[in-house]
Amino acid sequence: MSYRSALSYVLSSTIEPSAEQTGAHGRFPRASVVALGEAGLLGLTVSAHLGGGGLGLVEAAEVVTEVSRACPATGTVLRSHYAAAALIEAYGTPWVRRKIAAGHHLSTLALTDVRDGQGPGGTASPTVSTATHTGDVVALRARKRNVVAAGEADSYIWSSRPADDSDRPALWLVPADAPGLFVPARPNGAGPRGSGTSTVCADPVLVPASAGLGREGGRRTDALGTVLEWLATLPAVVSATVDPVGTEALA
Template sequence: MSYRTALAHVLTGAVASGGEPARTQGRFPRSGVTALGRAGLLGLTVTPELGGGGRGLAEAVEVVEHVARVCPAAATVLRSHYAAVAVVEACGGAWVRAEIAAGRHLCSLALDADGPDSAARRTGEVVTLRGRKRQVVAAGEADSYVWSSGPTGTVPGGCSLWLVPAHAPDLYVPARAAGPGPSGSATSTVCADPVRVPASALLGEDGDGERLVRDLVLPWLTELSAATDVVSGEGAVLVAS
């Protein structure tokens, strides 16, 4: 089954049914996100060797645009997920990438707009992260976050990126205040107070986070954000192929 056929099936089902509660009640579109995962669309951009769709940014934009016509909240969640997966696919381990490919793992971005405001300290093979991330999509709903911090070493300036599991002790969402995202996107603040992760959670090299954000995250976010701007009262029309 092609990704277009899979998308056509879930758009008129779980994704559409979750759109109205997201808009009117601020409810996270969990059923729609789960259906997207089962249809292989959360793993759309993961390598086929790990069970993913092997597709790129153009196909991700197409999926997000169609979802945005039916459920803006789910489209916003997908936007953050695909941008985060771009980093995880480049730098992450095989296990989490296979989980994403299988549709069992939702990622999100927990980055800082004006440089890292989170500290990182390494002790042996354990890294302690402290900080607060604002405007995180799927806060409290994602399975992991691509989290930015200052470097742990002596790298001047720069930042590092970590894959932080949502179930990590002392990682929490202090309030579900309405953020700038569409209703139901669970856009809120996430705090690490502090959170301890293994040193292997580092994505790329210590201090190389700015390059990863510039080369991977921002290009994906730019294109995917344009797709989520689609507004249609008629819903999506997708020809399966």
Template sequence: MSYRTALSEVLAGLAGPAAEAAAVRGRFPRGAVTALGHAGLLGLTVSTEFGGGGRGLPEAVDVVARTAPVCPATAAVLRSHYTAVAVIEAHGGPWLRAEIAAGRQLASLALAESEDEQAGEGDGPEADSRLLVPGSMATRSGEVVALRARKQRVVAAGEADLYVWSSRPLAAPDGLTLWAVPAHAPDLFVPARPSLAGPRGSATSTVFADPVLVPAEAMLGADGAGLDVVLRTVLPWLLELRAAADVRRPPVLDPALDPARDPGGTRRPAGTLAAS
């Protein structure tokens, strides 16, 4: 089954009451995320070596563009997930990559530290520039690192299984350092009331660490080298996926009228999206 066919089946189940629950009542689309994991779409961009789909940014863009008109909250979750996975693919360990490929780990970004939570979703060059200068601290004691921070505009806050987290370097003179922080780590705190940022239902909120303890091996890449990762990986993925999420083409109700097909020639089920 192609990833587009798998996505069409997920979106067919998401349309209607499920999408309305996210948009109107602000409910996190947990059912959609679970279905995406079972369909292999959370692991779409993980290497086939670890059981993933072996696809890249173009396919991730396609998934987000097709999802956004049905459920903006799910599209926002996927945007953050795929960007975080791009970092993990480059610097994460085999176990974590296999878990994502199997659909058992939803990843998110915990990079922004702006104080202005009223500034909407935080998109745009000014918001992106804030990802480059983390104020959070990292202190190492033996093989354990203590991270202290208040991360803003974290999508799927309290719902994700893993955060790609930034801090000041441990010892490097400049740059930033990236970490894989499990959401179940003690002393991570997410407010019960989500912030005003992000699409309704995306659970976009603040994540507090005061501190959170992680093993030193949770570092993604070298100490201080995270700035290059943000510039070369995070920002390009975010920009492309943000543009995809802004696509608002209506769903095609009658597949017989839809000239766009999967590569194998299969028409999409009724109620799914036309190709972007």
């Protein structure tokens, strides 16, 4: 079955019938996410030799467009997942990539820091996200805002200040069940109702140093550029209060 046929089936059987209830009650579209996974659409961009669809950004943008038309919440979740999956595909382990390919792993982005207070002259305070190495363990401390699928995803692409002498932000793959992660009981973000957009807190979250993404030959690459490219191309459902990229804190 082609990805377009699979998408048409999932839209008509699951996403469209539940879209009104998702928006009206603000419930995370879990059934739609499961259906997308079973149809191979969560793993659309994972390499075919790992069981994925082996397709790219153009096809992912098409899927997000069609899903967003039917259900803005599900489209927003899928957009963040595809951007996260692109980074995992480039730098992640085969185990996680296979889980995504099989439709059993939903990832999302946690890139924008909550800033505490205001600096002189009303300017925003400095970014507070940190990563502290102790041997092979890294302690991540931050509050991330407007995280889509907060408390619903299986992993987060998490940004921090550089943990070394690099001038690029560090990116980490943080499992949702990592001790120390906290998500409010009710979503408090500005995304479409039902998208689970909320704050995610780490105080701290401990991850292995190997959870870092974006290194090749011992040198940090522009991994964030991969995420930005996907976010710039994938269509977004944006309100006036939502940062459509979610990366201004990384500038």
